[in-house]
Amino acid sequence: MAVATETDSSPRPRRIYHSLFFQVIVAVILGVLIGHLWPTVGEALRPLGDGFIRLIKMLIAPLIFCVIVTGIAKVGDLGSVGRIGVKALVYFQVVTAFALFYGMVVANLFKPGVGFEVDPADLDTGALEEVTQGGELPGVAQFFLDVIPESVVGAFAENSLLQVLFFAVFVALALSKLGERGKPVLDLIERFTDVIFVCIGWIMRVAPIGAFGAMAFVIGAYGLSSLSSFGMLIIACYSAAVIFLFALAVIARVLAGVNLWKFLRYTKEEFALAIGAASSEAVMPRIMQKLTNAGCSKATTGLVVPTGYSFNLDGAAIYLPIAALFLAQAFGADLSVADQLMMVLILLLTSKGMAGVPGSAFLALSATATALGAFPAAGVALLLGADRLMDTMRVSINLLGNCVATFVIARWEGQLDMERMRAVLDGREPPAREEDEEEPVEAEVSEAPNETAGALAGAGDTDKGTTGDTAPPTER
Known part of the structure; x- marks a missing residue:
């Protein structure tokens, strides 16, 4: 009897078709x-x-609020919060500038627009206006002013991550100031976080359906024929991404x-889903949970990841200069080195206001075209047929760039548990920590038989896992 009991209780091998990855x-292939x-x-x-993206989006704002409040309130150090914010912004600026300059170099090497010989009169500018919805990118002052919400309810209703983050920091610092008097509120927020993760576990069960629908639409609407029309542009962008x-x-x-290859293996489900759904927003909760499970503090993860969705779009930063030079070459414009450096500077400024603006990549390119005067701003419409084909490159690099940024900032702040990180990425049982003991619901979920719920909890399962202002797939 004892032997039988031991056999029955031993973990059964997981069948491959039970894997979310x-x-x-399979869903992406069927969609294609x-x-x-x-x-x-x-x-x-x-x-x-x-529909799948909406299900995820309805939980992003409350999740960000809860993670930031609990993370910062436990740290209780305003100086630490300020250091994390400043270091993150400096890191984002340096990496974005490098990505833009790098994209410019790649475009000069591949020359993707040479031989296109485009007539501006043949372009459909109406389609471009439909994508951008007649909007425009905010100026620098307006961008930072928009971080302050006019209404807390509005910030949550509009899924404005930076506004939610701003409010959450205030609440977290207030709870730290209250000390023991604020503990009941903090405990309530922690329990609400558990509820959110259970809801995310349910939503992730339909993730393959969402990926299937998104991929079927992209291929059905834009077709594989675009691959031949924009072949050199696609090769340039994806080569640059690699x-x-x-x-x-x-x-x-x-x-x-951090060994990035081990991290990619650890987050393979999240990256597959982000690429399939053409949105890194779809996996933001899971990625945040996995980063925390891999040793990053909640405070660092909660501050860096949402901020990175506005300030650290590395994939978009690579794409923009390549696309701009593609257009210049297609219209026969010869940009000097000085013109190209000016282009990089303009894109460095305009790219910071991209998140949450429909068709913002097109708006940034139009603003660049107007500033340089090298090709008509309406010429940006030429990219409509190729833009969605770049989603895989942009989404994967944007997402990975923010993950790396979180690890780097956490390490700089001494808030990265190296022992736990190595154990998780190696697939070993991570050492217990105080945070895990304080979250019984989360641990319970990780032991549940459902794979996706276990992935979200991240307390002990290291092969899967985890915990967006809304921007269109172009910027995600």
């Missing part, structure tokens, strides 16, 4: 096939992808001691 990959073979059907499946991936690996190893 496998399910999402449906969109290619039956484009009309593919376009009709768009609500599946949009090389930049190695640059991020070096940054992660040197500045944080």
